[in-house]
Amino acid sequence: MNTDVVPGVVAVIAVTIATLAISTWGLQFSRTTSDFFVASRTVRPALNASAIGGEYLSAASFLGIAGLVLTFGADMLWYPVGWTAGYLVLLVLVAAPLRRSGAYTLPDFAEARLGSRGVRSLCSLLVVVIGWLYLLPQFQGAGLTLQAAINAPPWVGPLVVSVVVLVNVGSGGMRSITFVQAFQYWLKLTALLLPACVLLAIWAGDGAPDPTSRGGADLWSYPLGEGGAQGLYVTYSLIVATFLGTMGLPHVVVRFYTNPDGRAARRTTLVVLALLGVFYLLPPIYGALGRIYAADLAAAGGSDVLILELPRLMVGGLLGELLTGLVTAGAFAAFLSTSSGLAIAVAGVLSQDVTGRRVAGRRLSGVGAFRAGAAIAVVVPALVSVSSPDVGVAQTVGLAFAVAASTFCPLLLLGIWWRGLTPAGAIAGLAVGGLGSGMAVGWTLVTSGTTGWVGILLAQPAAWSVPSALATMVVVSRLTRGSVPPHASRFMVRLHTPEAVDLQRG
Template identity: 55%
Template sequence: MNQTYGIAAVSVVVLSTVLIGALGLRISRTTSDFYVASRSVPPRLNAAAISGEYLSAASFLGIAGLVLAQGVDMLWFPVGYTAGYLVLLLFVAAPLRRSGAYTLPDFAESRLDSRAVRRIASALVVGVGWLYLLPQLQGAGLTLGLLTGSPRWLGGLLVAVVVTVAVAAGGMRSITFVQAFQYWLKLTALLVPAVFLVLAWLGDSGPSAAMDEAASFRRPTQVRVADTVRVRIREPLHLTVSGTIGGQRHHGGAVDLARGTYRIGGGTTLGFPAGAEVPERTTGPHRAGTASSWAEPLSSSREEHPLYATYGLIFATFLGTMGLPHVGVRFYTNPDGRAARRTTVIVLMLIGAFYLLPPVYGVLGRLYAPDLLLTGNTDAAVLVLPGRLIGGLGGDLLGALLAGGAFAAFLSTASGLTMSVAGVLTQDVLPSLGVRHFRLATVLAIAVPTAANAAVSDLPVADAVGLAFAVSASSFCPLLVLGIWWRGLTPPGAVAGLVTGGGAALTAVAVTIVGGPASGWAHTLLAWPAVWSVPVGFLTMVLVSLATRGRVPAGTDATMARLHLPEGLRSRPLSP
């Protein structure tokens, strides 16, 4: 990718974000402006803004990388991300808007009349927000590193600075315009190059290899392995090696490798002939079934228990969307419950259209960028394909467009997350400072994940987002569904469910990120906790609430009526 064009594209996106965000200084004046844009955002604008902040680094880069590496069963990610809004539409969108709250902790306190529930909900909002911010910063570091060769932390720092300026300038009102603009930019940035890439693929002489059982190099290729890795070679391989492989040092000569597992030292350069099979990266012993077809669902080497992992992904993405802090707060900006429902329907169409595109990049990456499987840098597939298929000025321009779109993805999602976390910090952690010091909360909201980004740099962005969904599904999904649809929910029940469901998922996520068990059921249960943590959250809330029936808040009936009756009906006087 041409660095000059790429840097120019990213600069334009950054400058546009800052300028649009700066408009908030002129139009944001009140508390309501900062938190919910005075509840005046129309459905179409709000839907574009929601889609802009929801389509994150996992959507723009991560899904294509996972499809490249693991095959079609990774399409559960976009299916789950989209279907989550259908669940939200059916059960949550309109009642959540009618609650009159600013944030999820506001809803928890108003529904259950409990400061304890609010405090726990606030802690979980901050935890989910920070967890979700990490992959945005990692994706930004990856993109800027490809453009300039800079260290990965620099891209995350740049996003943090830009987001702080945009959010602190005008709060929710200005961020709404920023994110709506960025949705259309991201869609264009993926769609236009995809058209040219598919045309180039159709004009190629050997495009059918994408569905083979193993990826192979279509032309002579040199791959530099930055970090020490273990690889598995399934067929005898002839290649050139400059570096260390199998404990032996080589100086650029030809090497014949038999079937087996080899350790490749960091900094080693491997030269593969055309047609050579790409060695498989591995972190553990060989497992039966890992040579199954890349295109066959539920049979990849991604997990020892792929069916369980798939259900874990479904539970997390289907049920986690409603509890994401940057998604929930958006429905408070609609004028009424009917507008919230219309917004959700439009969102389903917008993100559905977007998710048709990343799998195209994943399949083409299998053909034209198989070296990413060896280096483990599969999230870069979207960014490198224009140079591989088209090249020249056209490839440079398309690559620059993709780089700009990728940065828009990081900025829009990071803006929404920072906005939601800052709102909770302002109200619940720094209550004495008020809205005048919202900007201080904004700095704190983005500073913590920025600092953590340097320590967590090798988790695929889609996986990291999936972990955030698991925590959300295990905590806020039970709270919202039961709080909206069951009058018997009590404050002790909500507290117990949030602590057990959300706490268990958060613990599993933390162990996974820092490096827990590498294999076996222990690894699978921790890496995909939603299958067991979501039922734990629901069951605990129900059982404890039934055991504390006398603690149902006195105003529950009035609260339930406010959640479920249309605004016009509630404001109309009753006939005698």
């Protein structure tokens, strides 16, 4: 075995053991089905915010941004800005009402609000689709990382991640995963912060060369892609997808049900904004330093491993090896925590709507159905990622955001703030948004040959698919205004009144 791989192997094993140990420790608190799904809704804001941060900072955040900044420059800064601003939009429009709705999952919310099984089924389908779309790049990123860090074949990463996630999620559910994810946020932050300090010191010691002065700098520091009207459209469409898509991601939403009440849900979100803001200061530093010290990585198309390679390129000897081990540990934590969160969200929906159903006269227990759901949630995308390893990582995450923004965002906004939403309106809007955004990006992923305005409109569908879904929901709801659910007013009372006021919320 080559000594180059030692830090990577040690890091991956250490993170795996720490994850399983914390998960086992958390197990002693997990007793009931409610513990499994929502940690019995007793997670305090500071712990919950760390867990949300840990879950949300995925492979795309940890590895992807630095690589994108290295290759494409300042316009890629819009990704972390959008991913953080998405939480602000979520805070002001949905956080507290969503918690007060008292539902476990997005389909639960839709059914409670609209009283329709049809809407529920469509939402379940969308949760599974978005969850799988988001899991796929996590598994692929894990394959890439283990390939870069320990020269493993590409199927090892997905295998290791899915086994750890399954053990983790299947044994302790939401309660123990909360501790694991909180730990993983701080691990990820440390894993970027310490090396960044060392690398910045070395950069300053080298006389602080200017990254913008390296070749092709004109566009690199220009925050609008290729520029012109198309660059403007792409940037605004990205803003729509990320600002509005965050609230529709199933693993983000399910976390809000673990807060004790609506007020705690808001405070949790505020802490999340702070935690994300601190973390996202770091990846662009790696991107800019990579411009100076690792310019050939971008040319060779290997920009996704920039964060893993940069410490070794800039620092030699033992320190370089230690820092490499640290960033590898952080990257691996990113795959584990995001995959765990997604697996919980998808497993929660599957166990209610698929594995919890009566089959041949027998029905699985609540926890048994959850475990079966978790297995399906993880195994399907893991198999897909092994069989088709060439789908673009960042593109797939972008697709998940666009689909979430075009479906669940309008449903949540209108469901929470407008009494007049009807089941027919919700179904029509979800169909228009889901089919429009899904087909557009699906087409882009499959062909990738379409150019000009058509290609750009298809590659970044959010700017047209979100408004059309929203408009469809409103128009169809107005046309079917007779079928506004009779309990709509009562449900609005429940969503918006503070828990301290003692009202009937049934």
